[in-house]
Amino acid sequence: MSTKQKAFFYYDIVSPFSYLYIKQRHKLDLHLDIEPIPVLLGGLLRSTENRGPGEVAAKRPHTYQFCVWQAEKLGIPLKFPGHHPFTTVAAQRLLVQAKADWQMVEKAFDYVWLEGKDPNQSWPEFCTYLGLPSDTPKPDDPAVKSRLITNTEQAQKHGAFGVPALAFNQQCFWGADSIDWVLDYIKRPGMFDEPAYAHAGKIPSGL
Numbered sequence: 695m696s697t698k699q700k701a702f703f704y705y706d707i708v709s710p711f712s713y714l715y716i717k718q719r720h721k722l723d724l725h726l727d728i729e730p731i732p733v734l735l736g737g738l739l740r741s742t743e744n745r746g747p748g749e750v751a752a753k754r755p756h757t758y759q760f761c762v763w764q765a766e767k768l769g770i771p772l773k774f775p776g777h778h779p780f781t782t783v784a785a786q787r788l789l790v791q792a793k794a795d796w797q798m799v800e801k802a803f804d805y806v807w808l809e810g811k812d813p814n815q816s817w818p819e820f821c822t823y824l825g826l827p828s829d830t831p832k833p834d835d836p837a838v839k840s841r842l843i844t845n846t847e848q849a850q851k852h853g854a855f856g857v858p859a860l861a862f863n864q865q866c867f868w869g870a871d872s873i874d875w876v877l878d879y880i881k882r883p884g885m886f887d888e889p890a891y892a893h894a895g896k897i898p899s900g901l
Contacts, residue, residue: 701862706735712858748779773810787833
């Protein structure tokens with residue numbers, strides 16, 4: 695029996711695409727040992743000179759409606775919170791502090807994208823939903839804060855420029871629709887050395 699490859703899944707619960715990804719992650723269970731790692735999407739975007747679709751007025755309706763359509767096609771229930779994006783610093787720190795396993799991670803996403811709620815507006819309920827005491831305070835431990843920053847820096851070093859991002863074997867795959875690509879890469883580990891891929895990865899900018 696072959697040993698599964700270690701992989702890192704970078705996420706922020708503000709991302710509906712990360713929610714759609716984790717609901718399909720079972721497709722990778724036979725091949726990868728995936729560790730969920732919370733990051734701050736805002737920090738990752740800034741470090742890579744990127745912007746989230748929720749920050750671009752012309753892109754917001756299209757992106758959100760595409761999420762609804764994609765969820766329908768996949769048969770995954772989805773309910774947008776009353777406002778989006780929203781800050782997830784406290785929630786992501788809590789997931790770091792709790793050393794959240796997949797069960798807790800999925801609960802956190804469900805609170806936002808199944809229940810349609812912002813943890814900041816109902817913190818005690820959010821904590822209870824995760825299986826934690828309702829009086830759990832918002833994390834203020836410097837070590838927890840530092841760990842979240844380190845996670846975000848690690849994601850960037852692994853090639854992530856947004857979430858969801860799955861990194862393994864010195865490659866990084868971004869987006870909820872990249873799971874099939876990951877499966878193909880596992881079957882063809884030399885994929886990125888093939889001429890077409892190697893050329894596409896080195897095309898210079900014309901701007």
